Amino acid sequence: MRRPLIAGNWKMFKTNPDTSVFLAEFLPKLSDVPSGRDVLLCPPFLSIARAVGLAAGTPLCVGAQNVYPKENGAFTGEVSPLMLVDAGVKYCLVGHSERRAYFGEVDTFLNEKVRALLEVGITPIVCVGETLEQREAGQAESVVAEQVRAGLTGVAITSVVVAYEPVWAIGTGKTASAADAQQMHASIRTVLAALGEAELVRILYGGSVKADNIAELMAMPDIDGALVGGASLDPSSFYAICNYVEKG
Template identity: 50%
Template sequence: MRRVVIAGNWKMHKTQAESLEFLQSFLPKLENTPEDREVILCAPYTDLGMMSKNLHGTRVRLSSQNVHWEESGAFTGEISPAMLTEVGVTYAVVGHSERRQYFGETDETVNLRARAAQKAGLTPILCVGESKEQRDAGKTETVISEQLKADLAGVDLSRLVIAYEPIWAIGTGDTCEAKEANRVIGLIRSQLSSGDIPIQYGGSVKSSNIDEIMAQPEIDGALVGGASLDPEGFARIVNYQSV
């Protein structure tokens, strides 16, 4: 049975003090959250150690926003899997569109990161999605199929979360229609050998549209950006209403 996974990606936001303030407000709002919903916070590296201590014994899991494929080495600015597991991180985002767009990530490096994450015991949250130009050219299906084929080579599908994040809907205020997101996620699922992999939708997810998104049969959760920075708003997303 597929599990529901709601992840908040803070990107380059929140100092340690701000993160602690968030947790103090957010955690009490999970008291009545259904047990079948997995809650993850993808925080900046500097916050992870402090957050791990304050999340001990709670249901919230921690994710990094990236991970390198080597155990150590001369890779300035990168972070190794062991550095993450040491502070209690259990997930790692790989292939986020901003990493691909602004920092030169390729399907090859995304695949290396995903495999290294799994080798260290981390569960990758693999992001795939098309740009506006690719969608307008009718290449959505082709682009995503090619990403999946390259990104998942040698990856253990039993320890994986996939996030469909149409690039044109990230931080733009434009949300992919729920039914269209459902269609594309169904396409992704049809190309996987395992039907139990949770597949999230990401792209301008808000408290005002989460109920409709989660009502779609193929969508197993959400990768939430800006709306995850507010504890009350993110709690509303985590506690979406099943319809």
């Protein structure tokens, strides 16, 4: 059995005081979440230390939203894998659609990030997904398959998490149906099977995940968790997602 992982991506929201307020409400609720699930929050860089400190001794893991794939150097404004280790980070997002779209990050560069994170013991969460135009053109599965293969080149796949996020569903309120999401997750697992032990790899769904759709998504055989955006900013809604009731 793959252990479910519910990850919250705060994007560019919440200061240190905001983080303290959120966790003061959220952390006491964690004891109600089934122990067989992992819960992760990825705050902005400047709130990571606060989150790590407050989460110490609790089941909550803290991750980062991005990394630069060098140990150090003249890379003004960037954060290295070693800096994330020093901050207490356990996971790191790689290739979120906003990084691809707004900052021009391509698969070869993202593969460098994956490798750099694994070298220091941080688990990459490799994000893949198609645009609405690509889906309507019938290219969704081929686009995602290429992102998976390129992003995981030369990598032991059992050391990573994959997150499928249909770009057209992020922040739009639209969600792929559970059946559509399952179809893509199954396709991703088929691609992973050519690279290693695919049955051991967790694949998350991301794209307007909310408390009212998480249980249906998690009932699908190849959906192992969620990458939650806007709904992770409110402690009550994120708790409700983490504490979903399993179907059947």
